[in-house]
Amino acid sequence: METPVRLCVVLPCYNEEDTLEYSIKTLGEELSALAAKGSISGGYRVVCVDDGSSDGSWPEICRLAQAYAGRVAGVKLSRNVGHQNAILAGLEWVARQDFCDAVVTMDADLQDDISAIGEMVEKFVRDGCDIVLGVRCSRKSDSLLKRHTARMFYDLMKNSHTPVVPDHAEYRLMSRRAVECLLQYGERNVFLRGIITSMGFKTAMVHYDRRPRRHGKSKYPLARMLNFAVEGITSFSIRPIRSIFLIGVVSLVLTLSVGIYVLAAILLGRTYPGWASLMLSLWFLGSLILIALGIIGEYIGKIYLEVKHRPRYFIEETVGGE
Numbered sequence: 001m002e003t004p005v006r007l008c009v010v011l012p013c014y015n016e017e018d019t020l021e022y023s024i025k026t027l028g029e030e031l032s033a034l035a036a037k038g039s040i041s042g043g044y045r046v047v048c049v050d051d052g053s054s055d056g057s058w059p060e061i062c063r064l065a066q067a068y069a070g071r072v073a074g075v076k077l078s079r080n081v082g083h084q085n086a087i088l089a090g091l092e093w094v095a096r097q098d099f100c101d102a103v104v105t106m107d108a109d110l111q112d113d114i115s116a117i118g119e120m121v122e123k124f125v126r127d128g129c130d131i132v133l134g135v136r137c138s139r140k141s142d143s144l145l146k147r148h149t150a151r152m153f154y155d156l157m158k159n160s161h162t163p164v165v166p167d168h169a170e171y172r173l174m175s176r177r178a179v180e181c182l183l184q185y186g187e188r189n190v191f192l193r194g195i196i197t198s199m200g201f202k203t204a205m206v207h208y209d210r211r212p213r214r215h216g217k218s219k220y221p222l223a224r225m226l227n228f229a230v231e232g233i234t235s236f237s238i239r240p241i242r243s244i245f246l247i248g249v250v251s252l253v254l255t256l257s258v259g260i261y262v263l264a265a266i267l268l269g270r271t272y273p274g275w276a277s278l279m280l281s282l283w284f285l286g287s288l289i290l291i292a293l294g295i296i297g298e299y300i301g302k303i304y305l306e307v308k309h310r311p312r313y314f315i316e317e318t319v320g321g322e
């Protein structure tokens with residue numbers, strides 16, 4: 001590419017009032033340094049997507065859009081639609097504007113090392129990669145709980161053949177073309193890191209270190225992380241449904257051997273009152289049925305949400321667009 005890349009950075013923001021000033025300032029410095037080096041064009045933009053925050057995030061975004069006029073833009077969603085949809089809303093909005101060749105998405109708290117942006121741009125410009133994934137070098141900055149649950153999450157993803165790159169979250173660069181292709185996916189339950197890694201196109205990785213959060217607190221407590229893991233697996237894999245059949249076959253084999261044992265006991269005249277075994281098998285089979293129903297329910301629930309084809313989000317207000 002001959003002219004410098006026009007870069008946009010999309011930041012999903014949910015109750016990030018305390019973080020935004022620091023994030024925009026720090027990001028602005030980094031992007032200005034890249035522009036000064038000629039890696040990106042001076043007309044870069046940072047787009048903050050307010051994901052239905054209940055704090056003062058939106059007034060703060062408006063204030064920053066004024067203070068950094070032409071550099072910072074804002075998109076306010078009508079309600080909280082979640083991290084994934086907020087990113088998608090930002091990407092869709094950016095794709096409608098005429099100021100960008102490539103988009104970087106990252107969390108608004110700048111936990112991800114922004115110095116990797118330069119390397120991402122290089123891979124886009126020099127190597128012609130449409131997708132550049134930011135991958136964490138280590139999880140040292142995470143709590144013990146987060147580290148272990150993340151490991152379990154990626155193992156589960158791998159075993160259920162869900163296409164994710166371990167330790168890559170939402171920090172990535174996408175070319176305008178890749179964004180336009182991403183926007184063609186019509187599903188309501190978006191699991192971006194799975195969709196994007198399964199899209200094809202020339203893809204590269206950039207490794208970086210993640211810092212602890214400076215302001216505010218994490219919006220991903222354990223329950224939300226578990227929900228996200230289930231979303232991820234059921235968005236991409238029907239293996240859990242298949243495994244129900246296998247579990248059924250195994251328990252049938254077990255039942256047959258129990259049957260043979262019981263028959264032998266009767267023939268030998270060694271019958272027992274049987275209460276314990278009856279109770280045990282009742283509970284065992286009961287739990288298998290419940291697990292199986294739960295997994296099927298998860299997929300049926302997904303079908304239910306998808307067939308309604310409801311809009312993912314509504315944009316209530318924007319600031320700093322064209």
Ligand code: UDP
Binds near residue numbers: 082218
């Ligand atoms: N976020 C969002 N909508 C939500 C929850 C989170 O847009 O419903 C944003 C949040 O503002 C942040 C990013 O998603 O920019 C990641 O959230 P957080 O930093 O709380 O997650 P963690 O780093 O703890 O995994």
Ligand code: MG
Binds near residue numbers: 107109111213218
């Ligand atoms: Mg964070």
